[in-house]
Amino acid sequence: MIITQSPKVEALIQFAKRAARSAAPVLLTGESGTGKELFAQLVHQSSPRATQPFIPVNCAAISENLFESELFGHEKGAFSGAIATREGRFEAAKGGTLFLDEVGEIPLSLQSKLLRVLESKTFERVGSSTSIEHDVRIVAATNRDLKQAVDDGDFRLDLLHRINVLTLDIPPLRQRVADIPVLALHFVDAFRNESEIAIEGFDSAAMKLLAKYDWPGNIRELRNVIHRACVLTDQPRISTDHLGIELERKGDSPQQGPPSENARLPNQWLHMNLDEVERQIITAAIKAFGNRQVVAEKLGISPRTLTNKMRRYREIESESKAA
Template identity: 50%
Template sequence: MRDTILKFEVSALAIRARTFIFSDPRSKALLPLIERTAPSNATIMITGETGTGKELVARYVHQQSGRADRPFVAVNCGAFSETLIESELFGHERGAFTGAHNAREGWFEAANGGTLFLDEVGDLPQSLQVKLLRVLQEREVVRLGARRPVSLDVRLIAATNVDLRAAVEEGKFREDLFYRLGVVTLPLLPLRERPADILPLARHFLGVYGERSGSPAIELSPDAEDLVFHYPWPGNIRELENVIQRATLIAPGKQIEPEHLGLPSRASREPQISARETEGLDGVRAMISKLIACGEPELLDRLIDLAVREAFAATGENQVRTAQALGVTRNVIRTYLKNAGLIGE
């Protein structure tokens, strides 16, 4: 299967913010939706774990829109204190608060005519959520200390690494804002759930950083490729890029070996099963075989229920760790736990 590689140049961007590489079928399945929605002015919500490339997707959407020659402004909502973020987003007039010696436009005005990317929008305090909703509805912003609104023509792209629907249910995020932001949702899977992207991305970063370090022909050894492919990459693409960059700097020759990657070996990550535990697993297999022979009703559902309950208990009822233990997404686990009555609505 050939890789889908989409490149776009924007000055002063990081390496990962200039290139898409979609090789895994689950990644490629998202591409048509990105292509269809990019030319529109629809508000977009990008979801995914930290390091999955949310800003990359936002920049690509901007580049494929009619606003490509206008500003793209990226703001991390979690980078500012609650007292500063309103001024940062909406601007302020001179004297609006202590230290406001001059009037200043906010990020919405800075992005006027273009695209504003609000990363980690789930970190916005609720007082700001109300004001953001009004800006989206009225398409105008009022600076702190001002009386007259400023008209806006801004496309908003938001991103989050938290489950906003769960935040709505918990009363931490406004439901009306949730629906206003999520006209189109682009879910980015973690790297461990799209494994066919791992090695193409690694080779891409090898080419970039190998050339920068004066070793354009550097490559991964077969053992190093095996380690890279099977590592779970909790930091996703960002972690992969950093590991490859470091390896190109410390590898003495033209080939990167496992020891240059700084990753735990596969053997150290595989659980060691004792003889007694092996006997236990054999017992489980024997039990399943016996249940099948007896025609036990709904056997698969009952085994899945048992696995989820045991994992949930073993992880201290932590939904993220339960999902990781079972190799599924947190949303899948959350839905199952709710249906099983293990967590509240």
């Protein structure tokens, strides 16, 4: 399930749903931890293949000597240890979607084999000369710059063209400020049962810290931080002490080190004050949960305070439009 309040991500979701109607390959790009597999699942679930298998393959986790067998299967006795015939991922995904995660890590020596299989729609198990037809939708993902990999001689240009018919570039979490509070509260709901405390949400300082942090590990890091906080908290509202993160990556102080260390920070973070962060948190939470009483409880403020803040936001917006 993808939870988002970000217009940028919402546009990608709509694009993914349109792309799902065809059988064209989809390439998902973006930093590690941004939720590429969730988008792959969205493409599958929105497609005519939704009732058929969704088979993920972590290309980075398969050794080179086993890669061909993992994808295409093998016959009994094809190599030492092949004590029985085994189908590969292409057969397992029959009629469905094959998700090639970390596709940039496929060994160069095997990329031509994969390209031939994708173009011919047939393959042979290791140790067999019998061709097997396949009907799978390919969705691939990478956190590498595949064009640069092509220039470096690590990735085939013809394979890139084959898997890159439709591309979705997933933005990092630091560029999706409105998603942070909604995702954080979602993860609290997922992990609250692991705590001896009846967790209600976050205090206001903790939520501001979550929104200001840079999240180099993206959604995966946010999930881990909230999981740890749910385990460690000794009070109903998670505080900054339970998060274990600091704002060392932010641009609130003079730049330290070479410019490249801070190049990842979007401009809006460099000038955003706490009031603006708080406004985005509250606006996103109200949009996600609707009920202001619930929002006030989860954000650790009183309903009256929430109402006053919303009134002030409307006044500021009206003044801005009048100007």
